Amino acid sequence: MAGFFVSVEGVDGSGKSGMARRLGDWLHEKSIAVVSTREPGGSAGAERIRELLLGSGGILDPLAEALLFAAARADHVRKLIVPTLEAGGVVVSDRFSDSTIAYQGAGSTVDMAVIQQLQQIAVGEHRPDLVIVLDVDPAISMERARKRNGDAGVKDDRFEVEGLAFHARVREGFLRQAATDRSRYVVIDASRTPDEVWGDVRRAVRDALLKNGMELTNSLSLAPLPSPR
Template sequence: MRGRFIVLEGADGVGKSTQSRLIADWIRFNNVEAIETREPGGTPYGVRIRAILLDQVEPLDARSEALLMAADRAHHLAELVRPALERGDWVISDRHVPSSLVYQGVARGLGVDEVASVNKWATAGTEPDLVVVLDLPDSEVDARREGRGGASDRLELEGDEFHASVRRAYRDLAVKRGWELVDASGEQAEVAERVIALVEARLGRPTPP
């Protein structure tokens, strides 16, 4: 039996990494292997691409950014995601194609359709079974970002309007593309309950292959 491919999305600071861990724990509790990964950076090559994408010193134009993301994604799917799914594992990825549509397609102004076309070729037909967008009020996201201290990478250095456009794009594209929007406010355990309930409703409870 093929595994399942779940993607967690949302603006910086909404809690994707924590929810990835909690969902993986729930999957393992059901005696199914869970693979936690991220884009970019889910493979050794991806770690190197991630360093280029987030470098604060060397400038990178929007088109190059989009192509590097797509290259990382193609390698990530080939080397990690598809083999795991074929084994019957469940894969939880912190970011995937939706991030490119939002960050490069909308916030960078390249166009959603153009970025989607590049990623359609890069992903070669592999689609997530479920895309979950974690959503918070703008004021709470801003507070979480400020609570982290100084910006740690090039994207975090972007201005408030850039990050606001990212949040608007996630909400807009979630409706247009069938992504599931989940309230990420409250304690992380409460958020996990919402996400897990959604996963069960859409994909069923994990069962060993």
């Protein structure tokens, strides 16, 4: 593949979605051909599955849920991610397969061998070139998630009401994955201010793009950037 694939991962409340948006905006401002996407979702079919997953109210069996995530990912990969990479673009995804392994595998009750098999079917060899894991204590992340939902006037997401032990298992699931491949994973302390976290995210992506041999100019220097909008 001529392009570059970045996924941003972490527990709910880690600041993951905000960092993924900021990264996409930054690359776009630097005239990098970038497509920002999310999971579940990203393609028309996957977005329909997202509506089902997020509106299920916890009625789905964990295995059924994992199957739906895999189905959404298969469509996402084939309809959006692969064409973008083949065209030489950069893909920034808010979550990818690591989230399923952490949430449905480590956090829930689905056997990890089943999760891994589903991911192989859905993703094949199309894994991210760089996985950024925003790591934060679950107690901090859950408080952030509650505040976010309260400010938005929405009820807690069902993942956010699972409890501290669940989120601790999910966090460990992310960290175990990161420990398996230090060349692809970067773990960033997300308990700090957004600007501090952003500085590390930006540096990690810049270094990975350079290492991948992409054509870069000084537009990817580490000069101070404006605060996020």
